Amino acid sequence: MNSHDMPDVQSSHDARDIAIDQVGIKAIRHPMTFLDHGKEQSTVAECQLTVGLPADKKGTHMSRFVALLNEGPLRLSVDSLADWTEAMIERLEAHSGEARFSFPYFIAKDAPVSGQGAMMDYDVTLIGRVEGGRPHIGLKLVIPVTSLCPCSKEISAYGAHNQRSHITVETEIGDPALSLRDLITAVEDQGSCPLWGLLKRPDEKYITEYAFDNPKFVEDMVRDVANALEGYPGLNGFSISVENFESIHNHSAWAVIHRPGQ
Amino acid sequence: MNSHDMPDVQSSHDARDIAIDQVGIKAIRHPMTFLDHGKEQSTVAECQLTVGLPADKKGTHMSRFVALLNEGPLRLSVDSLADWTEAMIERLEAHSGEARFSFPYFIAKDAPVSGQGAMMDYDVTLIGRVEGGRPHIGLKLVIPVTSLCPCSKEISAYGAHNQRSHITVETEIGDPALSLRDLITAVEDQGSCPLWGLLKRPDEKYITEYAFDNPKFVEDMVRDVANALEGYPGLNGFSISVENFESIHNHSAWAVIHRPGQ
């Protein structure tokens, strides 16, 4: 019995009359090449691929998502994501859809004094979405920084508690020429200090003092990131959350600002 | 030097003129008693407590959230959550806020044939939110069920692949008398079969055949849950997602339906 003789349950008619906003596959990993302004890097993406399903259709074609992922090497950029998403929707015979790719993104950074280079990793999610015939490109970044507590510094005779913090930014990209690396730098500059993979002693002295000179509450960081993104070219709205993994507590301090786009 | 002589950095004026939507504490665990219609159970909650911060205030009072959690035993129900959230907002001298409590919730279930009893655990998040002076009570449930594939059943000479699935429901509760247990039962009935903690052989025979008689795609389950919640008393809108941890793949099938409330 070959495929054409088999009943195709998914393609049958559905009588419940309920459209489905998103249906597809989730938590599938795939090797991926990411291009940021001509520079490419190899990484591994966790993918979530979905389409809208009209009320009268029983099911979508799950295997086509996987087939699409496996047609030649997966190469994506902010610039090419809209096309990829539209091809996916066409392949699925759908009218709307979303393609999400979450992956570690690496930036080679030089230590601030010694200049020694090392990779720093950031969690990036690229989101291609087509709704009402219009493509939207979204981006989610998780950017680790140092935060140093202004209150602790102010009230203590010496020292100040500090810790790793995560700045999470979700935004819609209006300009496909946007540089991911530049955006990450603009955000991580709003911590008490950025992080590096490799620090020699002169670097450690520098950033210890740098953070001490830039104390910030979680409220300060979320506001400073909002300030930095407010006029940032190529963004359309944003949500920012900052989580401080407090070094003096077993819980986090957390702050959120939403700015809807147009 | 006592507290009154110390500089209070958080209470100083902020010149950036940016309001913060939510600020507070996150990922703090606390013992909690949950009451569902008079029945109480002891559990452990992971809490996220936040308030809105006006543009002219530099910081919130982080330690007051923790103090509030620790004033007497934490006892919560769908019914009492609005009061708790309003008390939190008053204590923080704020105008809006949100209190989230995520915890394992246990239901003692009897196996379908043998009648033997055992606990089943569900992930529940209670959400109290006050905005514009009005309280809202939200609920997030993660309900595990069995799903059995209609296509696999239809095309195969025998057998059908099946797997554990998670049905996630987020909703706003219009009626504080809503029974959590009843709502969970209404949702888990939409899988190919509910789950139990303890099954003897006659139960295993029963549910194996029951699931085989109720094959459902991820699309069927998300629609059937939407149908079940459409007229469900005391709910105001909902979002449903269903994830099948496919037994034949190393990825998930996933479907989502949103129904905004009024």
Next chain:
Amino acid sequence: MNSHDMPDVQSSHDARDIAIDQVGIKAIRHPMTFLDHGKEQSTVAECQLTVGLPADKKGTHMSRFVALLNEGPLRLSVDSLADWTEAMIERLEAHSGEARFSFPYFIAKDAPVSGQGAMMDYDVTLIGRVEGGRPHIGLKLVIPVTSLCPCSKEISAYGAHNQRSHITVETEIGDPALSLRDLITAVEDQGSCPLWGLLKRPDEKYITEYAFDNPKFVEDMVRDVANALEGYPGLNGFSISVENFESIHNHSAWAVIHRPGQ
């Protein structure tokens, strides 16, 4: 057809002649009361219950583990765990077995200056094991502390980077009268500073200066914990690991010491 008429596949003979070291259930959650020296607390345990299976037996009785968990409220202490494990092994008609209960354990701690009280949570795993007819009681603790970097302090004109760290201790308990709370305190005193749930400004000043006065590398902490446990009454061997979630990097510093028991 009732249970007695059904084929009992698990009880049939196995011809492969391979004994199984551990077989049972894992990742099952259950409400639990933990008793530490007469004081009891309600919590939720994730349980892993296994027995050894002889080479000639095809399968174990999975449902009996669940039945045992559900016979009356689950109440456990270091003292009573050996009995519980032996009862489990008897119920499963086995000769060896292990019962693991992982749960958040809460200690009410008073802030060091203001004296204000709040819960602190620790991850505890109780391990009951019977092998060769002899019971062993094991314990795994994850204890969060502050660490402050001696190098950063020494080379910088001011400040010093610090962060949350996890001290993980695994040990076998020789004396069932051991106090969990005392052991946790003995370990957390080896960080640059312990953590508290609630700190007012005078407390924050105190612990900021305290940590600055007690700088410790990850190497110092793991050695100081080894020192503290070396002569600790009631322990038989230990493994210690310390992980610093570095505030200046996006990775951890980590150190391990093993001391086998007799």
Next chain:
Amino acid sequence: MNSHDMPDVQSSHDARDIAIDQVGIKAIRHPMTFLDHGKEQSTVAECQLTVGLPADKKGTHMSRFVALLNEGPLRLSVDSLADWTEAMIERLEAHSGEARFSFPYFIAKDAPVSGQGAMMDYDVTLIGRVEGGRPHIGLKLVIPVTSLCPCSKEISAYGAHNQRSHITVETEIGDPALSLRDLITAVEDQGSCPLWGLLKRPDEKYITEYAFDNPKFVEDMVRDVANALEGYPGLNGFSISVENFESIHNHSAWAVIHRPGQ
């Protein structure tokens, strides 16, 4: 002030007289090329790099681990891992050490009937260890398969519950020419059925019936893997664990077999 004028706290003498088994860095991600018998693939590794520290030395050289990772592209194979580990130990001026690289490993698999190709992902950890001057190469694999319950099949009039399972194998490799792909295939053949990324309807029919014809308890799978590895060329001892994410329960069935090497 340059590096040479700064106090080098880590290199100072330690008076506690306690050796440290392992100290280094953990949870650092890095792009990596993995070579399996000449075929190379790009992936991302989470690395854990440690050395032993003698009792009289205060601290290790944390930044050297990171420097080593960043010296040219990271290219590793089972064959070259011993050299990499020895170079690390020399660089750290140590006598023992361990290098762990955990990464998703992809195999292009053709569906069993349609022959359509797609990537399948497996979690692999490569472990290089030098102790007493002798290098050891270890391997940890997490291999997802389908399991179908023999009891459910036997007692039910139709159908049988099945689910995704994880087979975890840890072993020491005696022969550096071992093929990772062949070993994974040998293990995944012991499930009720292997998994594929992409399955068309004729494939789904095939594997549904295949799994139904190969029912296995968690006990059967752990024994069958032990059987398969017992005589497998190039392995020195192994530990196997199998976890069934039961489709009829909200917990797992689990079994473990250890076979120490020489």
